[in-house]
Amino acid sequence: MEAGRERWEWPAERIRRFGERVVQVVAEHLTSLPGRPVFRVFPRPLAERYLEFGGAPETGESEDRVLDAFLAEIEPYPFGNGHPRFYGWVNSPPVAMGIFAEMLAAAMNPSCAGGNHAAIYVERQVVNWFKHLVGFPAESMGLLVSGASMAAFTGLAVARHAKCGFDVRAEGMQGAPARLVVYRSGEGHGCHQKAAELLGIGNRNVRVVQHDGAWRMRPDALDERIREDLAAVHRPVCVVASAGTVNTGAIDPLDEIADVCAKHGVWLHVDAAYGGPAILSRKYAQPLKALARADSVALDPHKWLYIPVEAGLVMVRDAALMRAAFSLVPPYLRTDGNPEGVGGLPWFSEFGFQQTRGFRALKVWMALRYHGLAGYRASIERDIALAEHLAARLASAGDFEVSQPQSLSIVCFRFAPARLRGAAEALDSLNRAVLEKTQLGGEAFLSSTVLDNRFWLRACIVNPRATEADIDRVLEVVREAGVALAV
DSSP states (O other): OOTTGGGTSOOHHHHHHHHHHHHHHHHHHHHHGGGSOSOOOOOHHHHHHHTOOOOOOSSOOOHHHHHHHHHHHTTTSOOSTTSTTEESTTOOOOOHHHHHHHHHHHHHOOOTTSOSSHHHHHHHHHHHHHHHHHTOOTTOEEEEESSHHHHHHHHHHHHHHHHSSSOHHHHOGGGOSSOEEEEEETTSOTHHHHHHHHTTSOGGGEEEEOBOTTSOBOHHHHHHHHHHHHHTTOEEEEEEEEBSOTTTOOBOOHHHHHHHHHHHTOEEEEEOTTTGGGGGSTTTTTTTGGGGGOSEEEEOHHHHTOOOSSOEEEEESOHHHHHHHHOOOOGGGOOOOOTTSSSOSSOGGGSSSOSSOOOTHHHHHHHHHHHHHHHHHHHHHHHHHHHHHHHHHHHHSTTEEEOSSOBTTEEEEEEOOGGGTTOHHHHHHHHHHHHHHHHHHSSOEEEEEEETTEEEEEEEOOOTTOOHHHHHHHHHHHHHHHHHHOO
16 A cells, blocks of 8 residues: 555554544543543643644654543543533533434535535434424525524524615625614623624614513513614614523513514514523423514524534524525536436525535434434423522522522522622622632532623533532532632
């Protein structure tokens, strides 16, 4: 064999031998996590070495030495979300089936822009499953994207195309006859502001609509803001509602917001990236039923369905509008449109920004087939029950405050010994220190948020490995940190 070529053409036995070692590493990593620290800071000497400016290795190493380096320098310092006591941000552990699916998808390595090959039909089926779940019609369209940020960009791009009142693809924003306006709650995710900025709408034209005491957008306030902009001869384009905010899990009154949007002819985009899967639960099925009335929906399987990142999803009710907003087919990609031919169905790349697209659908497809909706329903309801258990334990304790109402699987709380009640600044400082001590302590991991200008600890339970014992231990760890720091 030509010198060096063996590095590219591995025989089956070599693939099997190294593959078995990799699987052993994965198995040890996943099964050992509960007995390890939730989080360990990447060591400074390693960090400095990795940040050194220089070129890649000139001479290759053996596969075993490369894996040894992974085991010594990377595997011991994970993000932490695989651990049963990790409740930071909205980061779930990966389902085992999704891990194996990633390897299978990489082995096939298709470009999922389009064509008549298996990966395209897998993604079509996955999108259909989610359209059915949220109540979208069969003729609607969707595609898998990196996450909610790209889903927001895609949904708002279609909204701009549909509602701007001029040919934005030809004229660009310089052709706008009126100021375009987007509306969101102060509790909405920042990715929507980024999308508005990138789409040329600008953050000064993103209206922040008041929320109620339950952190939900007020439909009456939304209606008032739209009327004000219409009176000023501005052009309302899109309302972004939340089906589970990242801060508190609040679900906006989607039906009433949809009524306001319908009355004024404004696009409704719903951010269901985190909370959308709770439509499977008995408690939240009804509040989330109105997802079916949205013009576009973002939902991240890599959040509450525990799929390995990246696996975001955007769905748009009007497939023709979605295609019109993005389709640009160069001559080298044109097909005759024959579903039986090489080109197959209309290409996914005509419905979004990406041309080259990875095989994201396989891990979603395999996980949904393995767990089924019943399995996910049980796990989601268990996460919700664990959050309610944590909120109840905290509320019954004398040294904690809990933000109410508690929603979905998020609990916002803070350590508040009696002697500091009413001392807002002191409580904020104490809880910042408690958070850092908890995160670095390795027994539990929380994140934080700010509500009404006050600092809160925040637990988001999207973790099928978590138990009541884990939840109880988190409370103990936070209390121990708080007592030590409040001296």
